[in-house]
Amino acid sequence: MRVIGNIIWLIFGGAETAIEYFIASLGLMITIIGIPFGLQTLKIGIFCIWPFGSRVRPSVGQPSCLSTIMNIIWFFLGGIWIWLTHVLFGILLFITIIGIPFGKQHFKMAGLALTPFGREIVDSKTNIRHSL
Numbered sequence: 381m382r383v384i385g386n387i388i389w390l391i392f393g394g395a396e397t398a399i400e401y402f403i404a405s406l407g408l409m410i411t412i413i414g415i416p417f418g419l420q421t422l423k424i425g426i427f428c429i430w431p432f433g434s435r436v437r438p439s440v441g442q443p444s445c446l447s448t449i450m451n452i453i454w455f456f457l458g459g460i461w462i463w464l465t466h467v468l469f470g471i472l473l474f475i476t477i478i479g480i481p482f483g484k485q486h487f488k489m490a491g492l493a494l495t496p497f498g499r500e501i502v503d504s505k506t507n508i509r510h511s512l
Contacts, residue, residue, distance in 0.1 A: 381432075385432035385482075386432045386433070388482075389485065390429070394429065395429070397425075397428045398425045398426075398428040398429045399425075400425075401422070401425030401428055404418075405418045405419070405425060408421060416450060417450075420496035423492070423496060423499075423501065424492055427489060427501050432481075433503060433504050434501050434502065434503055435488070435501070436499050436501055437499065437500060437502055438498060438499060438500075439500045447498035451495045451496070451498070454495070454497065455494065459493060459495070460494070462490075462494075463490050463494040466489045466490035466493055467487070469483075470483040470484070470486035470490065471483070473486060
């Protein structure tokens with residue numbers, strides 16, 4: 381079921397969303413200051429390609445002070461707008477019964493888009509981490 385969900389996701393907007401995240405990541409990585417933020421947009425872009433069967437969880441270990449500071453900077457520079465976009469799409473997809481699974485994926489991405497530092501993507505079936 382998750383393979384079918386991911387294929388439908390890719391066809392109806394997942395691929396475009398991932399490409400947008402990858403382009404934003406490259407744009408951020410051009411500057412030295414933007415490299416950590418570019419890595420986080422790359423993480424979200426990878427999650428956008430195959431969201432069904434993956435979950436977001438806090439990274440193993442204690443969150444560092446640096447990740448908290450970076451999350452605050454991220455929140456004010458663009459995280460709030462990415463979060464609002466995913467929440468809006470999630471709400472719109474929840475209007476139809478068919479769109480509910482896709483709305484849930486947007487809500488998972490919204491959580492990651494709000495505070496990406498100190499989080500990792502884990503495959504639900506194998507518990508393999510995909511952190512950057």
